[in-house]
Amino acid sequence: MSNITEIAKRANVSRTTVSRVLNHHPYVKHDKREAVFQAMKELHYVPNLNAINLSRGRTNVLGVIVPKISHPFFSSLIEGIGEECHQFDYSLLVYQSNNDPKKELQFFDKLKHQQIDGLILGSSVLPTATVDHFAQYLNVVSCENSNSNILPRVYVNHGHGIQLAIDHLRERGHQKMGLCIGNPQSGVGVTRRESFFHFQELYELNWQEEWYFSEQYTIDHGREIARNLIEQKERPTAMIVGSDQVAAGLYYELANQELRIPEDLAIVGFDNQPIAQITELTTIQQPVKELGKKAVFLLNNLIHKQIVPLSNLFDLQLIARKST
Amino acid sequence: MSNITEIAKRANVSRTTVSRVLNHHPYVKHDKREAVFQAMKELHYVPNLNAINLSRGRTNVLGVIVPKISHPFFSSLIEGIGEECHQFDYSLLVYQSNNDPKKELQFFDKLKHQQIDGLILGSSVLPTATVDHFAQYLNVVSCENSNSNILPRVYVNHGHGIQLAIDHLRERGHQKMGLCIGNPQSGVGVTRRESFFHFQELYELNWQEEWYFSEQYTIDHGREIARNLIEQKERPTAMIVGSDQVAAGLYYELANQELRIPEDLAIVGFDNQPIAQITELTTIQQPVKELGKKAVFLLNNLIHKQIVPLSNLFDLQLIARKST
DNA sequence: TTGAAAGCGCTAACAA
DNA sequence: TTGTTAGCGCTTTCAA
Numbered sequence: 001m002s003n004i005t006e007i008a009k010r011a012n013v014s015r016t017t018v019s020r021v022l023n024h025h026p027y028v029k030h031d032k033r034e035a036v037f038q039a040m041k042e043l044h045y046v047p048n049l050n051a052i053n054l055s056r057g058r059t060n061v062l063g064v065i066v067p068k069i070s071h072p073f074f075s076s077l078i079e080g081i082g083e084e085c086h087q088f089d090y091s092l093l094v095y096q097s098n099n100d101p102k103k104e105l106q107f108f109d110k111l112k113h114q115q116i117d118g119l120i121l122g123s124s125v126l127p128t129a130t131v132d133h134f135a136q137y138l139n140v141v142s143c144e145n146s147n148s149n150i151l152p153r154v155y156v157n158h159g160h161g162i163q164l165a166i167d168h169l170r171e172r173g174h175q176k177m178g179l180c181i182g183n184p185q186s187g188v189g190v191t192r193r194e195s196f197f198h199f200q201e202l203y204e205l206n207w208q209e210e211w212y213f214s215e216q217y218t219i220d221h222g223r224e225i226a227r228n229l230i231e232q233k234e235r236p237t238a239m240i241v242g243s244d245q246v247a248a249g250l251y252y253e254l255a256n257q258e259l260r261i262p263e264d265l266a267i268v269g270f271d272n273q274p275i276a277q278i279t280e281l282t283t284i285q286q287p288v289k290e291l292g293k294k295a296v297f298l299l300n301n302l303i304h305k306q307i308v309p310l311s312n313l314f315d316l317q318l319i320a321r322k323s324t
Numbered sequence: 325m326s327n328i329t330e331i332a333k334r335a336n337v338s339r340t341t342v343s344r345v346l347n348h349h350p351y352v353k354h355d356k357r358e359a360v361f362q363a364m365k366e367l368h369y370v371p372n373l374n375a376i377n378l379s380r381g382r383t384n385v386l387g388v389i390v391p392k393i394s395h396p397f398f399s400s401l402i403e404g405i406g407e408e409c410h411q412f413d414y415s416l417l418v419y420q421s422n423n424d425p426k427k428e429l430q431f432f433d434k435l436k437h438q439q440i441d442g443l444i445l446g447s448s449v450l451p452t453a454t455v456d457h458f459a460q461y462l463n464v465v466s467c468e469n470s471n472s473n474i475l476p477r478v479y480v481n482h483g484h485g486i487q488l489a490i491d492h493l494r495e496r497g498h499q500k501m502g503l504c505i506g507n508p509q510s511g512v513g514v515t516r517r518e519s520f521f522h523f524q525e526l527y528e529l530n531w532q533e534e535w536y537f538s539e540q541y542t543i544d545h546g547r548e549i550a551r552n553l554i555e556q557k558e559r560p561t562a563m564i565v566g567s568d569q570v571a572a573g574l575y576y577e578l579a580n581q582e583l584r585i586p587e588d589l590a591i592v593g594f595d596n597q598p599i600a601q602i603t604e605l606t607t608i609q610q611p612v613k614e615l616g617k618k619a620v621f622l623l624n625n626l627i628h629k630q631i632v633p634l635s636n637l638f639d640l641q642l643i644a645r646k647s648t
Numbered sequence: 649t650t651g652a653a654a655g656c657g658c659t660a661a662c663a664a
Numbered sequence: 665t666t667g668t669t670a671g672c673g674c675t676t677t678c679a680a
Contacts, residue, residue, distance in 0.1 A: 003673050014651040019675060027649050049437040050378040051673035054656050059374065061417070069406055075399035082393055082420050091434065093385070094418045096406050110415065113373045115385075219598050248602045274543050275599045278572050327657050338667045343659060351665050375657035378672050 002043035010039040022047065058117050062299060063093040065107045066122035067183070071217075072245070072273045073288060074122055077143065080292025081120060088300050090117070099125050099183055111138045118299040120292075125185050139302045141295045144187035145311075152302065154294045154312040158188050159195035161284040164318040165240045165268040166199045168282070172324055174266060178211030178236040180225060180250075182243055189214070192242055211236045222249020229265070230257055238266035238324070244273040244283055251279050251323060266324040280322035287314050326367035334363040346371065382441050386623060387417040389431045390446035391507070395541075396569070396597045397612060398446055401467065404616025405444060412624050414441070423449050423507055435462045442623040444616075449509045463626045465619045468511030469635075476626065478618045478636040482512055483519035485608040488642040489564045489592040490523045492606070496648055498590060502535030502560040504549060504574075506567055513538065516566055535560045546573020553589070554581055562590035562648070568600040568607055575603050575647060590648040604646035611638050 004018040011018065013032050020028050021036040028036075039045070053059045064081050066074040078094060085092045093116055097103040104126050111119050111134070118139035124131060128148050134140055135151045142153040169177055179196045183189045193214075200207040210232055213225055222245070229235050241247035247269030254265055261267060269276050272285035291314055298308045328342040335342065337356050344352050345360040352360075363369070377383045388405050390398040402418060409416045417440055421427040428450050435443050435458070442463035448455060452472050458464055459475045466477040493501055503520045507513045517538075524531040534556055537549055546569070553559050565571035571593030578589055585591060593600050596609035615638055622632045 005673080015674080016651055016653095016676085017649090020650090023675085029649065032650085046433075046436045048378070048673050049434075049439040050374055050383065051656090052675080053374040054372070054378050054658090055673080055675040057656075069403040070396070070399040072394070072396075072399075075394040075396075075402075078399075078418065079393040079420065082418060086420075091417050091439065092419070093415050094402065094406060095416070096403065096410075109370075110373075112370045115373045115415065219601055245598055248598070252602050274569055274572070275602060277543055278576050278599060278603060329657080339658080340660085340667060340669095341665090344666090347659085353665065356666085372657050375672090376659080378674090379657080379659040381672075 002045045003048070004045075006043055007036060007039045007045055010043065011035040053114075057114070058303075059115060060089060061091045061093055061116045062118050062120065062296065063095060063107060063110060063116040064120040064122055065095045065097050065104060065124070067097050067099045067186075069094065069096050073243075073271055073286075076288040077122055077292045080289030081296055082292075083289070084293040084296035088296060090296070090300075097125075099123075099186075101125050105130075108134050108138070111140075117303050120295045120299060123183075123186050123188065125183070139299055141299045141302065142187075143291055143295055145191060146187055149310065152298050152308045152310050152312070154291050154298065154314065155187075156286050156291070156314045156316050158191040158316075159198075161270065161286075161316045162192055162195040162240065163199055164284060164316060166196075166203070166205075168318055168320065168324060169238045169240075169266060169268065170203065172262075172266065174238040176206050176208075176211075176234075176236040176238070178208075178213070178229070178239045180213040180216050180222075180239060180241040180246060182215065182217055182246075184214040189242075196240065208234070208236070211239075216241075216246045217243065219245050219249035219252070222246040222251070223253035226250050226253030226257065230254075230259070235265065238262075238268070240268045242270050244269040244271045244276040244281060247281055247283070247323075248275045248279045251281065262322070262324050268318075268324060272319055276319075276321070282321045282324040283319050285317045285319050290314060326369045327372070328369075330367055331360060331363045331369055334367065335359040377438075381438070382627075383439060384413060385415045385417055385440045386442050386444065386620065387419060387431060387434060387440040388444040388446055389419045389421050389428060389448070391421055391423045391510075393418065393420050397567075397595055397610075400612040401446055401616045404613030405620055406616075407613070408617040408620035412620060414620070414624075421449075423447075423510075425449050429454075432458050432462070435464075441627050444619045444623060447507070447510050447512065449507070463623055465623045465626065466511075467615055467619055469515060470511055473634065476622050476632045476634050476636070478615050478622065478638065479511075480610050480615070480638045480640050482515040482640075483522075485594065485610075485640045486516055486519040486564065487523055488608060488640060490520075490527070490529075492642055492644065492648060493562045493564075493590060493592065494527065496586075496590065498562040500530050500532075500535075500558075500560040500562070502532075502537070502553070502563045504537040504540050504546075504563060504565040504570060506539070506541055506570075508538040513566075520564065532558070532560070535563075540565075540570045541567065543569050543573035543576070546570040546575070547577035550574050550577030550581065554578075554583070559589065562586075562592070564592045566594050568593040568595045568597040568605060571605055571607070571647075572599045572603045575605065586646070586648050592642075592648060596643055600643075600645070606645045606648040607643050609641045609643050614638060 269283035593607035
């Protein structure tokens with residue numbers, strides 16, 4: 001592996017001049033520049049990024065941490081982030097936390113170790129205070145809302161999503177609705193739950209304790225919920241489900257048990273994943289990739305010491321299909 | 325940000341000793357070691373990875389390149405890779421190629437630039453010769469089969485998958501089968517196609533040109549195929565589809581058009597994604613995460629100059645459901 | 649327009 | 665068991 005010293009020798013210039021050529025610095029005479037290029041070609045020169053990073057004190061790498069990489073929401077988020085990283089010439093380090101706060105903390109270490117220039121929190125279970133502590137001196141952007149006053153975030157208004165779902169169901173005459181969410185600790189989970197109960201009260205709906213489910217992530221969870229609901233003496237007439245996967249499982253098991261959808265039970269999902277299209281699921285669509293792209297945009301500004309808006313809200317949309 | 329020089333001063337030792345403490349080197353007296361730890365604590369010392377990487381000439385980062393991050397197969401692959409990386413204390417850089425050879429080449433550059441220690445090809449459209457060229461002096465592992473004699477790879481026998489599907493269909497009396505695959509250039513695509521035609525001949529089945537589809541990736545593609553098939557005067561009685569998503573779209577549109585599955589058309593998918601479970605799709609299951617984990621294992625051995633087997637085959641399994 | 653020289657923060661061969 | 669010293673490959677003042 002050749003280095004700038006060798007290039008400099010062969011091109012009969014100083015290492016500095018080679019560095020200038022490398023960095024497209026203006027003050028280099030044409031023939032010297034050519035000589036350097038020639039030498040680089042002959043020696044198959046490849047710059048060593050670690051050396052550059054060490055010198056410059058940055059890496060051009062961003063990190064993203066998500067609970068589960070293969071979850072459709074997060075893989076789309078990563079995709080959006082990845083595409084925008086490519087635009088800004090960042091590489092992307094991906095880390096899976098499994099919602100384990102210890103793992104999240106580990107990832108912050110990478111930031112501190114200067115292995116990455118900035119960090120995107122796909123979803124975090126750390127307390128606001130902890131994240132804020134890091135956000136004070138590190139470049140962090142979150143993809144969930146929070147009440148921090150220093151952490152920039154991009155997010156959709158999940159409360160509004162719940163409202164869209166409830167309004168839509170009420171229009172169709174429903175008064176008895178259940179709720180099913182994933183991680184109740186996460187920002188998203190908290191918001192959805194609070195918002196759900198808020199509107200239950202506001203509209204004076206007949207909510208019941210047994211119609212609330214949390215920690216539901218998979219199709220099989222959805223099927224369990226179906227069996228659970230069927231057992232209940234008084235069922236809700238509609239379920240709002242925080243994930244299309246779970247909603248699809250619910251749908252599937254209900255149909256298996258000969259219940260009609262939406263007549264016996266209406267279902268609203270979240271995310272508009274492919275599976276929602278196939279099962280004709282009414283769902284709340286989120287602009288996931290846009291979310292990711294915006295996060296990179298903000299992080300890049302943060303890295304360049306620019307002021308970024310803390311709160312960046314994206315719109316949700318209800319997609320009505322046959323399940324309601 | 326403090327560095328080892330400051331730590332050394334404060335602990336009254338040399339930089340070397342600090343480095344030894346950092347690297348758990350045995351020859352350090354207990355009290356000096358304690359003094360160093362004390363100093364590190366007081367100065368909130370955090371090692372600079374770039375400096376370490378530069379010194380050591382490696383980064384402890386692996387890279388993976390996939391056509392599309394949000395595709396269920398690849399997001400599961402990344403998940404498996406990520407989990408194993410965590411075991412071996414590697415970070416993971418993720419890159420999306422969109423099947424663009426230029427982008428793949430860019431990623432090889434990162435390897436050359438020593439930004440990563442090794443590279444996993446999730447799927448590549450580069451010629452074998454090109455990949456081999458890199459594999460000669462770089463650490464590369466592929467997740468597709470190839471006929472290279474230097475590139476280590478982990479893969480499932482897609483030919484066998486096709487055979488499983490065809491045998492299963494023949495048992496159910498099918499003689500007229502169509503094939504639908506994704507990228508026909510990729511190793512997977514090539515193998516599936518060749519194998520399909522091989523068995524068509526071997527079993528003397530009535531294959532027709534119009535029953536072959538490629539470049540099919542989405543649910544909507546599947547729906548198009550359904551409409552296309554319906555138009556045909558002589559339809560196949562079964563379709564083998566290289567992706568559950570496409571298969572689900574096919575299923576969905578056929579059902580919409582009042583065709584019965586499997587009576588009017590049987591369908592076999594690939595991957596056993598959640599969507600296959602919901603649509604009761606017979607499918608070929610691949611051990612995706614295990615594939616990813618093995619790839620990391622091999623790459624780690626490669627990095628440590630150990631000899632690795634070139635060909636690492638994983639078994640496939642047919643999961644019979646109601647679509648056949 | 650060019651080059652010398654001093655870092656960036658750490659590791660590791662060598663000597664003591 | 666410890667320290668000295670010379671790098672790793674590049675950037676960036678500063679002076680010419």
